Amino acid sequence: PPRLIANSVHNASSRPFSNLLKVSLEASICTCHVPRLQPTLTTRLPIHVGTTTLLHLFKPILPSHTMRSSAEWNTFPLEVWLCILDHSSVGVHKAMSQLSSAFNEVTKKRLYHTLILGDKASLGIAKDAINDATWCRDLHLFYKLHKDRDDWQSLVRRVYLENGDHRDVFPESRTSPLHNSLSEVARNRLIDEYEELIVDIASLFSDAASMPGTLEFFHTTIPHFQNEYWEENPPVCGITSLSLPMEDDQGVEFEWLSRIKGTVDNASALRFLEVRDWVWTNSPGLEDFFDNPGTWNLTHMKFTGCGALTEEMEYLLQMPKDLQSLTTTSCFTPGSELHSMADAISIQEAVDVLECVQDTLLELELDPGPSELWVSPEHGVRQFPKPMEPYQSHAVRSFSKLRRLKAPLEVFSQSTGKMTRRDDHTFYTNFPSTLESLTLEVTSRESFNRALEQASFISNGQVALEGKIVDISELACQENCYEKAHELFEELCQLADHKDLLPSLQDVHLLRDPCQWLDCEHVKQCTRQMKQSGITVHVHDRKIEGPITREKHDGGF
Known part of the structure; x- marks a missing residue:
């Protein structure tokens, strides 16, 4: 079958190209005779798929002595290869494009469908198609190979164009003052050349004559100094996805907020907006910038590396008329400088702010910040003992369309001990009754069983406990005293007990x-009860570096 053959091709894609074809031939049962396809050398772009480099440049195919006999190739029809390619990854298309001019033509459509341009391309929010994209890291080479050609634009459907922060692309020198002065001149020259290159590449996608109605998606990052160019020369489809970072050299925060409004107001095609590095979100005066709610066409918003959800942010969240997806990630990483400077974070305030999108939101990923900052704001973070807010009992209950929710477990479960009981x-x-999938992230690292309080995770279900390595399956919970794990799963069982109020919920x-x-008997019993009600519980272990490893425990042997 074509899918089986395609799997064989994919699994063999890291082998020599002749072996790849050999595997595919041996997987086929077709015996129709067609003329042999003659290999030709073609000029192509550098391609990366995911994080794996396929080839830096297209090269001639392998010498003929590595090929099988002519009789074998003549028994494999082009139609079967097309079926194989329909079920193959973009990496297989890349390899097949070198075989012949015929294969070059049939694979070109897939190879140009989704382009990621740049070494450190920001992919924004919409990442549904990047797993099968052509990644071109060398922007200079891409422009050189494509500026004078007109046989590829009509094949492009999606583009992710790197246009990152200069601090990332060209890091500042930290050597002697004299060297700094010289290197700064060179750095500024590189920045000017980089900006010019970005503009040149963008122009390849702004010509309506070369790609009439074919380009569907265009993502980039717009530094504030390029606003004027992008407003005058947008891509054919308009900018549909955008990342806007706050940059140090912009000075006044209000200037940056004004740029957000001006950019989005003039981008009618924009659907995906990522706001990055907005730390102090409680600045007064946002109502003066975002004073016309319900006028943006945005459907997806993401706040990456930003501060807390504050009441001031409600003015920004009200601007889209149909916001369907919202993601927030906190900049207050424990141990960071910003964490030590952070103000109190109010979960209740965040919940109240989200009510402005309760009638449109379909999915919500909420990261309000680390739980040690969750205190009543009027008292502050640095007051001891810290007055904590009570656990939420009706956080997103009023959301009328919400289907998928990801949030910290500590917001809802009293077993975590992070808020007031x-x-x-x-x-x-x-x-809400519309919820289909619930993801609860345990942000704290404390254990939920007494037997694990002094244990350190090693690997493969093993822990170090009292100088010994033991399998976690050998440990038992304590029946006659309080265990946080028991309370946690009893709370989860409420979802099963009240399934009539949550008819759509299928996965936790x-x-x-x-x-x-x-994984004691009490936990297993609760899991079975939820399964019987139609709710499946999935437990995912984060890939982290634990406090101890087997090598350290065993003295390095």
Whole structure:
């Protein structure tokens, strides 16, 4: 079958090209005779697929003495190869494009469909197609090979163009003052050349005559100094996805906020917006910038490396008329300089702010910041003891369309001990009836069983405990005293007990550190109860470097 043959081709793609074809031939049962396809040398672009480099440049195919006999090739029809390619990755298309002019033509459509241009391309929010994309890291070479050709533009559907922060592309020198002065001149020259190259490449996708109605998606990052160019020379389809970073040299934060409004107001095609590095989100005066709610065409927004969800941000969240997806990631990473400077984070304030999108949102990924900052704002982070807010019981209950939710477990579950307990707390009432998938991330590293409190994870279900390495399956929970894991899974069971209020819920994903709780009989019983109600529990272990490794424990042997 074509899919089986394609799998054989994919699995053999790291072998010599002649072996790749050999595997495909041996997987086929076709015996029709067609004229042999003669190999030809073609000029192509440098390609990377994912993180694997296929070839820096297209090269001539292998010498003929590595090929099988002519009789074997003559029994494999082109039609079967087309079926194989329909089920193959872009990497296989890359290899096949070198075989002949015929294969070069049939693979070109796939190779140019989705282009990622740049060594450190920001991919923004829309990443649904990048796993099968052609990655061209050398921008100079891409422009050189394509500026005078007109046989490829009509094949392009999606483009991700690197246009990153100069601090990342051209890091500043930290050597002697004299060397700094000379290197700064060279750095500024490179920056000017880089900006010119970006503009040249962008112009390849702004000619309506060369790609009439074919380009569907275009993502880039617009530094503030390029605003004027992109407004006058947008790609044919318009900018549909955009990343806007706050940059140090912009000075006043309000200038940056004004640029967000001006850019989005003039980008009618924009659907995906990523805002990066906006740390102090509680700045007053946002209502003066975002004073016309419901006028943006955005459907997806992401705040990457930003501060807390504050009431001031509500003005920005109200601007899209149909916001369907919202993601927030915090910049206050524990141990970082920003973490030590952070103000108190109010979970209740974040929940209240999100109510402005409760009638449109389909998916929400909420990262409010580390739980040690979750305190009542009027008292501040640095007051001890820290007055904590109560656990949420109705966080997103009022959302009328929400299907997928990812949030910290510590917001909802009293087993985590990160907020104030309340006698009337309920777990299941936090979620709307429309919810289909719930992902709860355990952001703290504390264990949920007493037997694991002094244990250190090693690997493969093993922990170091009291100077010994033991399998976690050999440890038992304590039946006659409180165990956090028992309370956690009893709370999860509320979802099963009240399935009539959550009819669409099918999956609960728990993202944790390895071996954070025991798979005891109590946990298994709760999991079975949820399975019987139609809810499957998936436990995912994060890939982290634990506090101890087997080599360290065994003295390095």
